Amino acid sequence: MLLTERDTxxxxxxxxxDPDVVGETFEDxxxxxxxxxxxxxxxxxxADADxxxxxxxxxxTANIVGEESVAVAVERGFVDETNVLDLDGTLHAQYLRL
Structure with a gap:
């Protein structure tokens, strides 16, 4: 998985x-x-799952795209599976800590 952290x-x-989704556009x-x-x-x-x-x-805040990346976020309890979008077969989730 490709991981980037930015201080804002x-x-x-x-x-x-997931590396295989970079540069792609997905629609629903x-x-x-x-x-x-x-x-x-x-x-x-x-990066690995840990x-x-x-x-x-x-x-x-986090933006998460791809089957493996979203699976980590769901399995580790950061994102509820019911809030994951399926865009043309690719998974996308956003995470926001309030």
Whole structure:
């Protein structure tokens, strides 16, 4: 998985995605998601499930795309499976800590 952490004035922004979805666009009706390389791949490191979970535990906000990446977020309790979007066969979730 590709993992990026960015410090923002609002807190830690984490992006996680499966490498095979970078550069792709997925749609479902009115909803469209482009997995922009500049956002998901720039400055990213390859990470395993433990590193992703550690990062999500510290995140204020996270964008998560791809079957493996979303599965980690669901299995580790960061995202409820009922809140995961299926966009043209690709999973997408967002995480926000209030």
């Amino acid at each position: 004035p609002e807190g830690l922004l984490v992006s996680v995605c 009706g009115k909803v469209s998601l482009t997995v922009d390389a500049g956002f998901y791949e720039a400055d990213a490191t390859e 590193a992703v979970a550690d990062s999500l535990a510290r995140a204020t």
